[in-house]
Amino acid sequence: MNKxxxxxxxxxxxxxxxxxxxxxxxxxxQDAEITIALLGADTSAVAAxxxxxxxxxxxxxxxxxxxxxxxxxxxxxQLAALAADYSHVFGPSTSFGKDLMPRVAALLGVGQVxxxxxxxxxxxxxRPIYAGNAIVTVEADSARKLIATVRVAxxxxxxxxxxxxxxxxxxxxxxxxxxxxxxxxxxxxxxxDLQTARRVVSGxxxxxxxxxxxxxxxxxxxxxxxVGASRAxxxxxxxxxxxxxxxxxxxxxxxxxxxxxxxxxxxxxxxIKDARTIVAINKDGEAPIFEVxxxxxxxxxxxxxxxxxxxxxx
Amino acid sequence: MQKIMVCIKxxxxxxxxxxVKPDGSGVMLDGVKMSVNPFDEIALEExxxxxxxxxxxxxxxxxxxxxxxxxxxxxxxxxxxxxxILVQTDAVVEPLAAAQTFLALAKKENxxxxxxxxxxxxxxxxxxxxxxxxxxxxxxxTYASKIEITAxxxxxxxxxxxxxxxIEVDLPAVVTVDLRLNEPRYVKLPDIMKAKKKPLDxxxxxxxxxxxAPSLKxxxxxxxxxxxxxxxxxxxxxxxxxxxxxxxx
Numbered sequence: 001m002n003k004x005x006x007x008x009x010x011x012x013x014x015x016x017x018x019x020x021x022x023x024x025x026x027x028x029x030q031d032a033e034i035t036i037a038l039l040g041a042d043t044s045a046v047a048a049x050x051x052x053x054x055x056x057x058x059x060x061x062x063x064x065x066x067x068x069x070x071x072x073x074x075x076x077x078q079l080a081a082l083a084a085d086y087s088h089v090f091g092p093s094t095s096f097g098k099d100l101m102p103r104v105a106a107l108l109g110v111g112q113v114x115x116x117x118x119x120x121x122x123x124x125x126x127r128p129i130y131a132g133n134a135i136v137t138v139e140a141d142s143a144r145k146l147i148a149t150v151r152v153a154x155x156x157x158x159x160x161x162x163x164x165x166x167x168x169x170x171x172x173x174x175x176x177x178x179x180x181x182x183x184x185x186x187x188x189x190x191x192x193d194l195q196t197a198r199r200v201v202s203g204x205x206x207x208x209x210x211x212x213x214x215x216x217x218x219x220x221x222x223x224x225x226x227v228g229a230s231r232a233x234x235x236x237x238x239x240x241x242x243x244x245x246x247x248x249x250x251x252x253x254x255x256x257x258x259x260x261x262x263x264x265x266x267x268x269x270x271x272i273k274d275a276r277t278i279v280a281i282n283k284d285g286e287a288p289i290f291e292v293x294x295x296x297x298x299x300x301x302x303x304x305x306x307x308x309x310x311x312x313x314x
Numbered sequence: 315m316q317k318i319m320v321c322i323k324x325x326x327x328x329x330x331x332x333x334v335k336p337d338g339s340g341v342m343l344d345g346v347k348m349s350v351n352p353f354d355e356i357a358l359e360e361x362x363x364x365x366x367x368x369x370x371x372x373x374x375x376x377x378x379x380x381x382x383x384x385x386x387x388x389x390x391x392x393x394x395x396x397x398x399i400l401v402q403t404d405a406v407v408e409p410l411a412a413a414q415t416f417l418a419l420a421k422k423e424n425x426x427x428x429x430x431x432x433x434x435x436x437x438x439x440x441x442x443x444x445x446x447x448x449x450x451x452x453x454x455x456t457y458a459s460k461i462e463i464t465a466x467x468x469x470x471x472x473x474x475x476x477x478x479x480x481i482e483v484d485l486p487a488v489v490t491v492d493l494r495l496n497e498p499r500y501v502k503l504p505d506i507m508k509a510k511k512k513p514l515d516x517x518x519x520x521x522x523x524x525x526x527a528p529s530l531k532x533x534x535x536x537x538x539x540x541x542x543x544x545x546x547x548x549x550x551x552x553x554x555x556x557x558x559x560x561x562x563x
Contacts (some may be wrong), residue, residue, distance in 0.1 A: 071481065072444065073453055095474040099456045102409065102441035106448035111410045111529040114439045128538070129437050133332035134341050137533040144529065178484040179453040182469065186477030195475065223563070231493070241459070241494065242477045247438070248493055250475065256562050273538070277562060279553070294544035295556045307550040312563065 001031045002122045005086040007079060007104075008038045008059075009070075009096045010046040017196045018092035018150075020053055020157035025150045026090060027055050027158065028119035035060060036164075037082055039075050041068040051164040059166045069181035070096055076103035077173045083108060083145060088122070093149040093251070094195070105147035112147045113138060117154040127151070131247040132270040152195070153253040153274045187240045189227075191217075194243065197226035200254045200275075202245055205232035206261025206283065206301060213238040215302070216260060219309045228252070230262045246271035261301045264289030281305070315463060315485070317372045318361040319425035321416050321446075322390055323351040324383045325436045338534040350386045353431020355393075357491045359498040361429050362394040364463060372396050374423060378407050378415050384514060391509035392501040398514040405519070405526040409437075413445035418522040420450055425486060427468070432457050432490040443490035453483035456490045 004026040009016035019036065026034050035058045036050040043061045050059045060082065066074055079100070083089050089104060091097035093115050105112040118126040123140045125148070140146050194200065201220040207213045213233065220227045229239035231246055245252060247267040253274035260281050262268060269292055272278060280293035281304050290296045297304060326332065327347040334341055350358075358375060365371040375390035377383050378401040387398040401415050420428060428450075433440035447454035455461075455470035459478065462469040463485075472479045473492045483489075519526055547553045557563045 072456070073447070076448060095457060095472075098440050099444065099454075102444035103448040103454065105441070106410060106413060106445035111408050112439075112441050113530065114441060124533070129535075130326070130332040130341060131435065131438065132538055134334050135536050135538055137536075139531040139533050141529055176451075176453070178487075179455075180482045182480040182482050184474075184477060184479045235494065240477065241473045242475060247435075248433075256557075273541070277560060278541075278544075279557070281553075290546070291543070292541045294541075294560075295553060296544060296546045297548075297550070297553050298546070299550070304550050304553075308553065311550060311554045 001033060002029050002088060003086045004029070004032055004034050004088040004090060005083060006034060006036045007089065007091040007097065007100065008036045008046065008050055009092055009094060010038065010040065010043070012040055012042065013045060015046045015049040016092070016094070017157050018094050018097070018152045019050065021152040021155040022090050022092050022150045023053050023055055023158035024155040025116055025119060026088070029122045033057050035086070037062065037079065039067045039070070039078060041065055047166045051166050052160045052162055053158045054160060054162040055158055056162050056164040059164050061166060061168045062171060063168065066175050070100070071179050071181060072100040072103045073179040074175050075100055076107055077175065078171050079104045080107040081171050081173050082169070086145070088146045088148070091149050093151045097149050101147055101149050108145055108147065110144050110147055112149070113140060114149050115151040116148050117151045131267055132273060133266065151251060153251045187242060191220060192224065192226045194226040194228055194245070195250055195252055198255045199223050199225035200228050200252060200256070201225045201258045201260065202228035202230065202262060203233055203239065203260050204230040204262030205236060207233060207238055210238045215305055219305055222309055222312050230265070230268050259289050259293070260305060262289055263287045264292065315364070315368055315371055315426045317374060317423060317425040318364060318427045318429060319374045319376060319420060319423055320354070320358045320361045320390070320395065321428065321430035321442070322354040322358065322375055322377045322386055323434045324348050324377065324379045324386045325351045325434050328352055328435055334535050334537045338536060340535050348382070348386070350389055351431050351434045353433060353435070353491060353493070355498045356493065356495050357429035357431055358390055358393055358395065359496045360461060360491060363496065374399065374425065376416065376419050377401070378403060378412055380404055387514055388509050389501065391512040391514065392505045393499060397512055400514065400516045401519060401522065402516050403519050403526060406528055407526050408528050408530065409439050409441035410445055410529070411524060411526045412442045413449055415519065415522060415524050416442070416446050417449045418524060427485060428488045430490055432492055443488050447488035450488065453487040454490070455481055455483050455487060457492045458489050459492050459494045461489060461495070
């Protein structure tokens with residue numbers, strides 16, 4: 001029996017879809033018994049969402065005021081305590097999970113396998129290295145606890161339909177006060193979340209300015225798409241950091257990815273390899289993005305984008 | 315603030331096109347250009363800027379790796395680090411063992427701040443800084459895009475999935491850096507000459523009491539699946555037709 005503890009990601013109101021993708025990854029093992037751990041100030045609402053995921057057998061709630069913000073230094077000792085009863089501890093390869101999970105692993109004195117993209121057995125996995133330019137199959141020691149992050153773009157979200165038992169846990173773990181949350185700035189938007197959107201419209205340096213970058217918003221809204229950006233566009237200040245797609249930004253797997261004015265550096269392609277259909281619009285017919293595009297159009301984006309928006313109708 | 319330790323990894327230069335060996339035993343590394351991991355270079359640049367704003371701060375560059383890693387530490391010294399330590403080994407050092415090694419150095423050197431890249435561009439593990447902070451029992455601030463040092467504390471703005479987040483940590487602390495923190499300086503020739511005279515000590519994992527025995531076995535290495543080449547359309551109307559045919563709109 002593989003007992004898998006998944007660290008749930010949430011904002012107090014809704015469970016991040018990355019958690020449901022970790023469940024699918026865990027289900028890829030034989031004899032998997034899946035538990036989701038939720039740390040927060042009040043996890044009642046997200047616990048109900050976690051309990052409804054098909055394949056989850058129990059949900060553990062650890063509610064305490066110190067858990068209001070997901071600080072790795074505060075969460076890690078609690079998760080290390082919870083981990084005692086499990087053979088595997090999984091978290092998502094999001095900024096939340098990437099920050100937290102290695103700290104948990106080190107407290108447990110074990111290594112971590114980052115970015116699981118396929119499960120071959122309970123201790124054998126595939127993961128990308130060198131920005132996805134090589135894929136390694138790794139085998140871990142089954143005598144030790146296995147800590148891993150799950151490359152969420154590689155898995156579909158587990159459907160709902162489950163009814164797991166929810167249990168509140170109180171842990172007698174003393175928490176550090178050396179790390180304090182100050183505040184956050186997020187580009188609040190009505191558009192779909194980039195990481196889970198079915199459609200993504202993404203812009204590159206060819207947009208030329210932050211003002212021009214807004215050209216993509218109309219197209220995105222018409223398609224119900226999230227908006228992404230290349231590193232070059234973010235570095236140039238055309239788009240905020242949370243829009244960055246690629247090796248060091250977000251790795252995404254939408255049904256349709258429309259790359260506009262993006263040349264297609266290898267680091268960017270790493271972030272979109274799992275998109276079902278890639279559409280590229282670029283003035284330069286030699287741009288590497290056309291090597292991976294399913295549909296390519298060599299055109300001036302400043303003419304093509306408004307025209308596309310118009311032809312898509314209402 | 316008296317001392318900043320910067321951890322540096324020697325990696326395949328980020329412009330090199332990675333090729334997998336035909337027998338699946340790894341990637342081809344013979345004769346390829348090696349460099350300082352770009353994120354670690356940003357970490358070093360930040361240490362130097364903090365030093366230049368303050369006074370009497372020593373910047374110590376440390377690395378773990380083969381004898382030739384001295385080249386990357388000399389680059390760090392040329393950029394402006396005051397001294398360097400190489401923990402020389404031919405072994406494959408996983409992130410946990412790297413964190414244990416850096417911890418051993420931290421215990422000897424007592425830095426107020428440890429800076430390193432958020433990930434190395436070879437294994438893309440994104441683990442060492444967090445593990446080091448855990449073992450050191452000190453705060454971590456990962457994915458930094460801004461670091462402000464005040465008495466005994468650092469306010470760090472972090473790049474997270476939802477935007478930017480600021481946390482405050484007591485020093486000493488471990489901070490891992492992201493791309494937009496700064497742009498590293500270019501090394502000038504006189505600095506390269508000067509760097510040759512700066513101290514670079516070499517020690518070993520044994521001397522620090524570290525075992526590098528790997529916990530993971532790499533069974534095979536493969537190239538990624540290639541996408542099929544697609545179709546080119548000649549105008550926007552054709553593009554819309556193609557999208558319709560695929561059922562995408």
